[in-house]
Amino acid sequence: MIYTVTFNPSVDYVMKIEALELGSLNRTSDTAKYAGGKGINVSRILSALDVPSTALGFAGGFMGEFIKDTLNTQGIQSDFIEVDGDTRINVKLKTGEETEINAAGPAITDANISRLEAQLIDLSPEDHVVFAGSVPSGYDHLYETLAKLLHDRNIEFTIDAEGAKLTSTLQYGPYLIKPNQFELEGITGRSLSTTSEMVEAARSLLDRGAKNILLTLGKDGALFISRDYEYFVPSPKGTLKNSVGAGDSTVAGFISRKGSSIREQLKYAIACGSATAFSDDLATREDIEVLLDKIEVQSIEEVK
Numbered sequence: 001m002i003y004t005v006t007f008n009p010s011v012d013y014v015m016k017i018e019a020l021e022l023g024s025l026n027r028t029s030d031t032a033k034y035a036g037g038k039g040i041n042v043s044r045i046l047s048a049l050d051v052p053s054t055a056l057g058f059a060g061g062f063m064g065e066f067i068k069d070t071l072n073t074q075g076i077q078s079d080f081i082e083v084d085g086d087t088r089i090n091v092k093l094k095t096g097e098e099t100e101i102n103a104a105g106p107a108i109t110d111a112n113i114s115r116l117e118a119q120l121i122d123l124s125p126e127d128h129v130v131f132a133g134s135v136p137s138g139y140d141h142l143y144e145t146l147a148k149l150l151h152d153r154n155i156e157f158t159i160d161a162e163g164a165k166l167t168s169t170l171q172y173g174p175y176l177i178k179p180n181q182f183e184l185e186g187i188t189g190r191s192l193s194t195t196s197e198m199v200e201a202a203r204s205l206l207d208r209g210a211k212n213i214l215l216t217l218g219k220d221g222a223l224f225i226s227r228d229y230e231y232f233v234p235s236p237k238g239t240l241k242n243s244v245g246a247g248d249s250t251v252a253g254f255i256s257r258k259g260s261s262i263r264e265q266l267k268y269a270i271a272c273g274s275a276t277a278f279s280d281d282l283a284t285r286e287d288i289e290v291l292l293d294k295i296e297v298q299s300i301e302e303v304k
């Protein structure tokens with residue numbers, strides 16, 4: 001079973017406004033609300049691909065209930081730990097360009113964390129855990145602690161997080177990490193403009209312990225780096241409607257075909273990411289299937 005862990009879920013409130021004027025009263029032309037947060041998005045795309053998963057994490061208040069109910073309605077299993085505060089609302093403004101306002105989210109406690117640890121301790125080496133997104137204030141070390149817990153039990157995990165939250169887990173050999181270019185620049189402290197600079201920077205994370213690196217490059221596609229393979233996958237062309245969750249969809253696509261060839265995993269990764277980019281919400285199975293045949297995995301250098 002795949003488990004996704006969203007430490008800080010959100011209700012994503014999408015507001016379309018034709019011409020936003022700061023300092024004035026603005027009225028929306030359309031609104032929508034979604035159960036959000038990076039791990040939850042991964043679970044939603046896995047579900048679209050008929051791959052079961054269980055969404056874990058912390059949820060509280062009426063927003064937490066909304067998330068649990070929505071996932072339940074969509075047939076996605078969840079087992080969230082109840083926290084005292086209200087799960088956050090993240091505002092996604094669509095005004096021609098996209099502006100995101102992400103709230104801090106409710107506090108969590110040591111007791112909440114012990115309950116999550118107890119859930120993870122029960123997993124077995126056949127399971128896979130995806131940790132994704134921000135962590136409530138004061139608990140940045142959670143990524144490292146939980147990565148060690150899984151590593152000690154031979155359970156593979158994927159990390160989609162920024163900065164030290166990501167780098168602190170490298171020593172425990174994450175199966176997959178998915179930085180974007182900006183995040184990789186932050187981690188390596190280098191500005192990366194050419195493919196070879198990006199490949200070299202990604203390889204330095206292999207040396208630190210990551211097993212597979214998917215460096216996503218938005219409309220330009222993604223680079224994949226492992227000990228055995230290096231690939232470039234261009235994104236298919238289409239009209240960008242929504243970049244929220246595109247990265248999460250890429251992670252879901254890759255994990256959904258774990259056990260197949262890397263080329264197959266990459267086709268699904270990019271098809272899912274781009275299908276979400278071309279949709280108002282996360283992609284549906286049909287959106288993804290339309291793109292699958294259009295994805296061409298190109299070798300940078302095939303080591304084996």
Ligand SMILES: Nc1ncnc2c1ncn2[C@@H]1O[C@H](COP(=O)(O)OP(=O)(O)OP(=O)(O)O)[C@@H](O)[C@H]1O
Binds near residue numbers: 219235240243248269
């Ligand atoms: N404009 C676009 N056209 C086609 N595909 C896109 C576009 N933007 C994103 N994608 C797809 O989504 C994938 C992930 O995008 P990106 O690199 O922006 O991830 P990210 O920075 O993690 O995104 P986010 O945080 O917004 O979810 C890309 O590899 C690509 O497949």
Ligand SMILES: O=P(O)(O)OC[C@@]1(O)O[C@H](CO)[C@@H](O)[C@@H]1O
Binds near residue numbers: 036038244245
């Ligand atoms: O604040 P975080 O945890 O970094 O990101 C949260 C978030 O922006 O990520 C998802 C898209 O990737 C959204 O569903 C959600 O609102």
